[in-house]
Structure formats: structure tokens, C-alpha cells
Amino acid sequence: MYAKKGYELVKEFASGEKGQLQPFNEDLVNQVIDQCAQHYLELQGLIRKMQGENVDVRETRNADHHGALIHHLALIRNKRCLMAYVYNRAEIIRNLAWKVGLELLELPEEIQEKISHSEKNYYGKHSAALQSYMADVGIDLNVDMVPPKDPYIKVRVLDDMGEGILLSDKTANLARHSMHFLKRTDAEQYIARGLMEELTG
């Protein structure tokens, strides 16, 4: 069946957990792209055949015309599937840029394995675009993600972060498993990176 591969591609994306990336399926993407080329060849073949038979390509409605139309539509469907796949992945990658990208220049390894080279570039460029916007308006947008209740929160450090880390109002020794009472704006960036957790209740 025509355009089935494209459908598989979209299905693979849709069946994944929301907001989570699956490994970039380069193999299938290339197969769909090859199919597009194939459709195009057949499409051109049919049009040439019609021209060879001296029939008006625009007006005639014979078997060749409908054959060509089906190839055209299959090609478009494949294109839409490919674009949907890449575009929706790009959306997740943008979200990553919001969440981790601005602090961490490199993505964690388990994500790096799942994205294509071009996606990695895109991620980097998007983070840079966000950063330059923030520099322009002079406001950090990646802190304060949830409405503040209290200016200070209790956190526990989950990973060794070294000594003498400079916070806005003091320097702290953030040793693993130690608990601190920090300004929320200071702690949020570390929480986003999984280096701290907020203690509630």
C-alpha cells in the first residue's frame, strides 16, 4: 500500500510517551524519502507518456492521469508524515531547550543518543535564540516556572556539586544528601537538572 511507511513513522511517534523522545528512526525516514523519489519517478513517467501520446496533460482524465494523481497524493501524504514526525520531535526538543538547555549546554547522554545530528544542531540554535532573547529583554525566563508560594524552599542535594557554590545571597557547600534552606530562584535551576529535590510538607 502506498504511503504506509509514512503512516508507520507517525504511528511510532504517536505511540511514544507524551513529551518523551524515541530514538530518531533514520532508517524508516530514509525509506519514506526513497518512496517519495520512487513516486516522483512514476509520476513523471506517466506524464511523459501522456505527453508522448499527445494528450492534454491538464485536461485529459484517462487512466494515466489518475495513476499520476495517485502518485502525487501518495507523495504528499508521505511528505506530511515526514514533516509531522520531524516537526513534532522538534517541538519536544524545543521544550528540552527550555527546561535543560539554557543551563546545560550539552544534553544528557541518554537524550543525545536519541536525536539526529540535525536535531542536535537545532537544539543548540534554539537554546541560543532563547538566550539572546532573554539577554535582550534582560529577564531570565527559565526560573520561576511555578507560581511562588514562599521565597525560600527546603531542598535536599542529590548529587555532589562541589563546595563554595555561589548563590545570590551566600555561598554554600552543597554536599550530597545535605539539606538546605535556599532561595527558590537559586534552587530552581538545580532542581530542573535533577541535582536537588524540593522537600515538601
Added chain:
Amino acid sequence: MATGSGEESTSAIMDDYETLISTTDVELLKRAWRNEKAAPEILQYESSLVQRIKEQIELAEQNVEMFEADSIDPLTVSLYQMDLDRTQFLLRSYLRVRLQKIEEYLFHILKTDEYLNRLSKQEQMFARRCTDDLGNHLDETVLSKLPDNYQSILKQSITSEEDDMVPVPRLDTFIICKAKQYLSSIDFEPEYSTEITEMERDLLTFVCYKFIKRPLEKGKIDLV
């Protein structure tokens, strides 16, 4: 009688108080933020409001620092700090929601002047950069590998007359809103006159977004 007039005067004072409160910049920002969050499309950027809020935040930051230096009661300082934090959250969230909308409807915004004009200068720059980046990415991954006539990012193929590959905000989604004043049929777009004719003041209404788009732009309705 006496008690009656007393109640009236307190309610009048309350009304005054409420109008006073509702015109502070923070309250205006809160309204802009709520509208922006609830609306499916991007709204006009509140440039002078954002400017004023930024100045006020700066002032409040200086105040807090001064209080700390003067060793005023820490509780008082932390109350000021909290107020400041909340305002900052509002501002950040407002700008954030807008950027996320820009990301979502990039191509549509860039090719529609009406939308492009609603963005701040920085947002426009951001949108252009994003479009280039996303365009390059899509090109590299898919489009450049497709046959010649199918490489457009906005159209399915060169035979399409319109841009039929562009995600567009859905203006026919339903939203909850509240009119700030009584709205009659002249406040709505004539083309929806069969759908909606009037709206009571302060009444919560569940309605299709495109019907109330015009009074919203005029500031006669708040989204909730």
C-alpha cells in the same frame, strides 16, 4: 434607614477600593497574563505596561536591599520580597507564554502581518531566528531530499494554491470569559450576530473564542 445608608457608603468605598486596586499595574499585568494564557492566538504585546512593571520591579528590589541593609524586621522584608517574587513570576510567565505561542505558530505568525505587529521587537527577532533554525532543520532532515516540486515548507507541493502546511491557531476553541460591562450586539463582529447577541456584565460565559475576539481586543472582556 441609618444602617441602610451605612451599608451603601461602605459598599461605595469597597467599589472605590476595587477600582483602585484593579487599575494598578500588577493587576493589569495579571489580566494581560490571564488573557494571554487562555487565548488560543497571540495577543497584542503590552509594551508600556511591561516597561512600567520592569521599572517597578527594579524599584522594589532596591527597596528590599535597602531594608536589608537597614536591618528592618526580617518578616517585613520577606513580605516585600514575596510581593516582588510574585510580580516577577507574573512578568516571566507572561513573556514565557508568549514565546511558547510564537514557537508553536511560527510560520503562521511570520507570514501574517497582523500577528507580526502584535509582537515586541525582541519577540520579532526571536521569531525570525526560530523560523530560520526550524526551517534549516526541516530542510536538512526532509525537504531537501524530496523531489523538486515538493520542497516548500509552507505548501504541500507547487500545485497548492494556498499555504496548506502551516499550523494555525484554532480560533474556534471554547474559552471561559467574563464581560467587564454589558455587551450588546454592536460589540460583536456582525458575522456572528446570529450566534451571540449580548453578554451580561460579570457573568461567567463559556463561549467560542472567535465570537468574543473583537470585544477582547477592545478590552471589554477578560478571559478566565
